[in-house]
Amino acid sequence: MSTPPVGVPTCYRHSDRETWIRCQRCERPICPDCMREASVGFQCPDCVAEGRASMRQAKTAYGGQISTNPGVVSIALIGINVVVWIAIMASGRYGSRLYDLFALAARGSCRESNGSWYPFMDRASCETGTTAHWAMGVSDGAVWQLLTSMFTHVAPWHLGFNMLALWVLGPQLEALLGRARYLALYLLSGLAGSVAVYWLSGEQTTTVGASGAVFGLMGALVVVGLKVGGNVQSLLVWIGINVVLTFSLSNVSWQGHFGGLVGGAAIAAVLVFAPKDRRTAVQVGGLCAIGAVLVVATVLRTLVLA
Structure with a gap:
């Protein structure tokens, strides 16, 4: 060298x-x-x-990171829903222990392996005098059902409709908000729907489905459209049709749809109307406040049912 x-x-x-x-x-x-x-x-x-x-990394209009793979969160959410559906179908449908674990019920109930249940039997009688088992509800401590019910389906048409709506609506909001804000919108909207079900549905009725979160995306798109001065007429017509179907079809949870729609609109308002100079702080604070309201509502309902 x-x-x-x-x-x-x-x-x-x-x-x-x-x-x-x-x-x-x-x-x-x-x-x-x-x-x-x-x-x-x-x-x-x-x-x-x-x-x-x-x-400086490029940002979306509302402060999120611009994704190089738009729709990836929506695809992941669809994948989770499909995997849970396959697991429940393979393990007994309505009689599946996974269904008992994941479905949202305000109170626990005594259930047979075929999915039937005894509405007036308490836990002690269920576990000693029958071949049935006790399926817990949120007021018994199964608070995870407020979240897991959002990813649970049994009827193929129910899964198909919700996943199609998620695929149509989700990537648009994901591109507008960024992955983290979009995921927060989806989960909090679904949780708002679950809390509405917890308050307004029958105490031992089980409720499942991503409809609350999907209705939350609808409400969010309306808020975004109003913010940018867009034409939201077609979206309002679509929401109107879904509202009519909600009250026309049997076994459809209007409570979850209503809670998700209102929750999604409120969450989107926090995200899109936050002042630009302190956007992230206002968004985080607003989402935490909405989450706190949902937690307090859950605690109050549990005390009422105790």
Whole structure:
């Protein structure tokens, strides 16, 4: 290995290489292997790395990170719903222990393995005098059902309708809000629907489905449309049709639809109307406040049922 003559500049990373090229940013000498093309001249690898780290990432209109793979959260949510549906179908449908674990019920009930249940039997009698088992409800401590019921379906048409709506509506909001805000909207909307079911449905009625979260996306799109001055007439017509179907078809939870719709609109209002200069702080605070209201409503309902 030869040594360059004294006084001749050498690459700051390769001291045995003579060079007369300098980094345009820090002016350190760089050899051809260390030269990185810049908008003007060349830069060294360290300056290029620093520039990438300090570069501001592009944001959505409402403060979220712009996704290079739009719709990925919606696809993941659809995947979770499908996997849970397959597991429940494979383990007994309405008689599945997974259904008992995931479906939302205000109170526990005594259930047979075929899905039938005894509405007036208490837990002690169920566990001692019958072949049935006790399925817990939210007031018994199964608070996870407020969340798991959002990912639970039995009827194929129910799953298909909700997943189609999620695929149509979800990627639009995901692109507008960013992944994290969109996921918060979906989960909080579904939770709002579950809390409405907890308060307004029959105490031992079981409720499942992503409809609350889907209606939340509908409400959110209306708020976004109003914010940007868009034409929301077609969306309002679609919501109207779904409301009519909600009250026309049997075994449809209007409580979950209503809670999700109102919750989604409120959550979207927090996200899109937050002032730009302190947007993230207002959004986080607003979403936490909505979450706190839902928690308090759940606690109050549990005390009423105790």
